[in-house]
Amino acid sequence: MSLPPAPLSTWARNVSPSPTLAVDAKAKALQAAGEDVCGFAAGEPDFDTPEHIKEACIAALRAGKTKYAPTPGIEPLRQAIVDRYAAEYGLKATVGQVVVSPGGKFNCYLGVLATCSPGDEVIVPAPYWVSYPEMVKLAGAVPKYVFADDTTGFRLTPAMVESAITPRTRLLILNSPSNPTGAVYTRQELEAIAAVALKHNLYILSDEMYEHLVYDGVKPTCVATFSKEVEARTITVAGFSKTYAMTGWRIGTTLAPAPIAKAIAELQSQMTSNVTTFAQFGALAALKEKEKTAAALKSMLTAFDRRRKMLHTALNQIPGMTCLLAQGAFYLFPNISSFGLKDMEFCSRLLDQEKVAAVPGSAFGAEGYLRLSYATSDEVIRKGVERLSRFCAALKR
Numbered sequence: 001m002s003l004p005p006a007p008l009s010t011w012a013r014n015v016s017p018s019p020t021l022a023v024d025a026k027a028k029a030l031q032a033a034g035e036d037v038c039g040f041a042a043g044e045p046d047f048d049t050p051e052h053i054k055e056a057c058i059a060a061l062r063a064g065k066t067k068y069a070p071t072p073g074i075e076p077l078r079q080a081i082v083d084r085y086a087a088e089y090g091l092k093a094t095v096g097q098v099v100v101s102p103g104g105k106f107n108c109y110l111g112v113l114a115t116c117s118p119g120d121e122v123i124v125p126a127p128y129w130v131s132y133p134e135m136v137k138l139a140g141a142v143p144k145y146v147f148a149d150d151t152t153g154f155r156l157t158p159a160m161v162e163s164a165i166t167p168r169t170r171l172l173i174l175n176s177p178s179n180p181t182g183a184v185y186t187r188q189e190l191e192a193i194a195a196v197a198l199k200h201n202l203y204i205l206s207d208e209m210y211e212h213l214v215y216d217g218v219k220p221t222c223v224a225t226f227s228k229e230v231e232a233r234t235i236t237v238a239g240f241s242k243t244y245a246m247t248g249w250r251i252g253t254t255l256a257p258a259p260i261a262k263a264i265a266e267l268q269s270q271m272t273s274n275v276t277t278f279a280q281f282g283a284l285a286a287l288k289e290k291e292k293t294a295a296a297l298k299s300m301l302t303a304f305d306r307r308r309k310m311l312h313t314a315l316n317q318i319p320g321m322t323c324l325l326a327q328g329a330f331y332l333f334p335n336i337s338s339f340g341l342k343d344m345e346f347c348s349r350l351l352d353q354e355k356v357a358a359v360p361g362s363a364f365g366a367e368g369y370l371r372l373s374y375a376t377s378d379e380v381i382r383k384g385v386e387r388l389s390r391f392c393a394a395l396k397r
Contacts, residue, residue, distance in 0.1 A: 011137075011138055014137060015134050015137070015138060016133075016134055018130055018131065019130055019359060019360070019363035020041060020042075020043055020130055020359050020363065020371075023041040023347070023351075023357055023358070023359050024039065024041045024042050024357065026351065026357070027039045027041060027351065027357035030351075030355065035355050036355060037351075037355045037356070037357055038355065038356045038357065038376075038380050038383050038384030038387060039357045039376060039380065040356065040357055040358045040359075040371075040372040040373050040374075040376065040380075040384060041357045041358060041359050041371075041373065042373055042375065042376075043179060043331075043373060043375070044241070044242075044245075044247040044375060045242065045245040045247070045300060045330070045375050046375050046376050046377065047245040047296075047299075047300050047303075048245060049244065049245050049246050049249070049282075050244065050245070050286075050292065050293065050296040052285055052289050052292045052293070053244060053246065053282045053283075053285050053286050053293075054282065055285075056281050056282050056284065056285030056289075057278050057279055057281055057282035057285075059281070060277070060278040060280075060281035060282070061278045065277050065278045065281060066277060066278060067277060068273060068274060068277070069274040069275070069277040069280065070274065071099075071265050071268055071269040071273060071274050072098065072099040072100060072261070072265040072268070073098065073099065073100030073274070073275060073280060074100075074277070074280050074281075074284070075095065076284055077100060077280050077281075077283055077284045077287075078095045078098040078100065079095055080284055080287040080288060081098050081100075081253055081255070081287070082094065082095055082097075082098060083287075084287055085222070085255060088222075089222040089225050090225065091222060091224060091225050091231075091255075093255055094258070096258050096261060096262070097255055097256055097257065097258055097261045098253065098254065098255055098261065099253070099254040099256070099261050099264045099265050099268065100251060100252070100253055100254075100274075100275050100280065100283075101251075101252050101253070101254065101264075101268055101272075101275060102250040102251070102252070102272055102275050102276070103239070103241070103250040103251070103252045104207070104209045104237055104238065104239035104241060104252030104253075105131055105252070106250075106252060106268075106272070107237045107239065107252040107253065107254045107264075108131070108132070108135060108205065108207060108237050108252075109131075109135045109138070109139075110254065110264045110267050110268060111205045111235040111237060111254060111256070111260075111264065112135050112136055112139045112141065112171065112205065113139050113264075113267055114235075114256075114260050114263040114264045114267060115170060115171050115203045115205075115235070115260065116136070116139050116140075116141040116170050116171055117139075117140065117141070117170075118139075118140030118141065119140070119141070119142065119168065120141045120142070120168055120169075120170035120171070121141065121142045121143075121144045121166060121168045121169045121170060122136045122141050122142070122143055122144065122169075122170065122171045122172075122173060123144050123146060123161060123164050123165070123169060123171070123172045123173065123202075124136065124143045124144065124145050124146070124173050124365075125145075125146055125147075125148065125156050125173065125174070125175065126145045126146065126147040126148070126364065126365035126366060127147075127148075127154060127178070127180050127181050127333065127361065127364040127365055127366035127369070128145070128173075128175070128364055128365050129175060129178075129179045129180065129207070129364070130363050130364060132173055132175075133145075133365075141170070141171075142168075144164050144166075144169070145365055146160050146161065146163075146164045147365065147366070148160065149366070150322070150324055150333070150335055150369075153183055153324065154178060154181040154183040154324070154333065155183055155185055155189060156193065157189075157192075157193075158192045158193050158195070158196045161193055161196050161197070162196050162200075165196075165200050165202070169200065169202060170202065170203065171202060171203045171204070171205055172193075172197045172202050172203070172204050172205070173204075173205045173207065174190065174193065174204060174205070174206045174207065174223060175206075175207040175209075176190065176206075176208070176221065176328070177210040177211070177213060177214060177220075177326075177327070177328025177329040178210075178328070178329065179209070179210065179329055179331060180331050180333055180359070180361075180364045180366075180371040181324075181326060181331065181333040181371075182326020182327065182328050182329045182330070182331045182332060182333065183324075183326065183327070183328070184214060184218055184326075184327040184328040185221065186221075187219075187221045190221055190223055190226075191226050194223060194226050194230045194234075197230075197233065198229055198230060198233065201233075202233065203233050203234075203235065203260075204223060204230070204233055204234045204235065205234075205235045205237065206222075206223040206224070206234055206235065206236050206237065207237045208220065208222065208223075208236060208237065208238045209237065209238055209239055209241070209242055209252075210242055210243075210328055210329040210330075211238060211243075212242075212243040212297060213242060213243065213301065213304065213328055213329055213330060214327060214328045215301075215304075215305050215308060215326075215327055215328065216327055218327045218328065222236065223236065224236050224255065231257070232257050233257075234256070234257075235254060235255075235256040235260060236254065236255040236256065237252065237253070237254055238252070238253050238255075239251060239252035239253050240252075240253075240283050240286060242329075242330075243297060244286045244293065244296070244297070245296075245300065246282070246283070246286070249276075249279050249282065249283070250275070250276070250279070251275055251279060251280065251283045304330050304374065304375070306378070307330075307374040307376075307378060307381055308325070308326065308330070308332070308374055309325075310374075310378065310381055310382075311332055311372065311374045311381050311385065312325045312326075312332055314381070314382075314385040314389075315332065315334050315372075315385065315388075317389075318385075318388065318389045318392050319392070319393070319396065320336075320338040320339055320392060320395075320396055321334050321335065321336060321338070321392060322334065322335045323335065330373055330374050330375040331371050331372065331373050331374070332371075332372050332374065333361065333366075333369050333370070333371055333372075334369065334370050334372065335368060335369055336361075336368060336369065336370055336392075337368035337369075339392060339395045339396070340395070341395065342360075342362070342367065343360035343361050343362050343367055343368055343369060343370065344360045344362060346360065346370070347359065347360045347370065349391075350388065350391050353391060354387040354388065354390065354391045355387070356384050356387050356388055356391070358370045358371065358372050358388075359371040
């Protein structure tokens with residue numbers, strides 16, 4: 001007599017797979033089968049990691065840097081991160097406030113785990129990065145969504161945040177520049193929202209992963225610099241994936257008040273021990289060899305900016321579609337609500353009929369939109385928009 005399968009845990013049953021990775025996987029499967037797919041789904045630069053970063057990693061391997069490293073990261077890298085925040089933002093921190101983790105996604109999750117207990121509420125601005133709600137739920141906490149559409153530039157107001165706060169609210173997540181919309185809050189907007197968080201004694205998880213991918217003269221804002229009071233409540237997450245085209249390296253960073261950083265490091269010690277040791281030397285080169293890194297970033301930004309404008313212009317020429325011009329990251333988030341299809345069906349049919357891969361807005365808590373990544377070639381953008389336009393025209397007939 002065979003036994004029934006043992007039930008999965010509550011966490012395993014309730015977690016949702018990443019829809020962005022699912023769309024990208026389907027597109028790659030079609031490509032592997034010989035289809036000409038225009039992919040706008042991937043959330044990673046289409047550039048290679050700069051050579052000086054790769055060479056530093058190779059040198060570390062050859063030097064035998066293959067053993068365990070300190071859980072929060074090697075000392076030189078943590079010091080370089082402290083120096084970066086001082087140079088770029090005037091933020092004075094200590095090495096004890098820095099934790100290097102295997103990817104910014106894990107840094108965010110550890111920040112939630114370190115501050116939230118089961119039953120606590122976390123304010124999640126929508127449209128949101130797909131992983132925020134799942135991280136909150138995996139911590140046993142409750143995501144509370146606050147939606148801002150394209151009429152507000154996808155940015156929350158202080159009043160919207162305050163209306164969502166209850167006695168159980170523990171944490172506010174902020175993400176600027178935003179994935180999925182590319183929206184960038186002004187410093188004044190973020191200061192006003194941070195004041196609301198302070199008033200209610202909330203922690204702030206400020207996801208600044210795309211801080212260096214900004215356009216039109218926009219300057220990045222580090223929330224922890226607003227005041228000593230805000231700094232004491234802010235967990236700043238950043239990393240190397242987007243800025244330095246190092247997505248597969250899995251190196252993210254947390255800068256937090258010392259007690260929270262210590263808690264994050266202790267949680268990490270029981271989960272992953274440390275980031276791959278030799279990879280950290282590549283990250284160190286990204287911060288130390290500043291001229292080479294700046295040149296690589298400038299080249300990447302020039303291409304992204306050109307593609308951003310090209311895609312934005314083309315999308316707004318499609319009858320029935322409207323799209324704001326994002327000021328950061330490498331995404332546009334057009335409104336497709338006029339076409340009379342749920343965005344999931346829209347994307348499914350678009351991929352099947354025209355071989356264009358896009359992610360539905362509902363994956364980010366925003367039904368009626370698409371996320372299109374312009375971290376792809378000019379040729380793919382031109383060809384993909386032509387196909388998208390043809391698809392939309394057929395829907396309007």
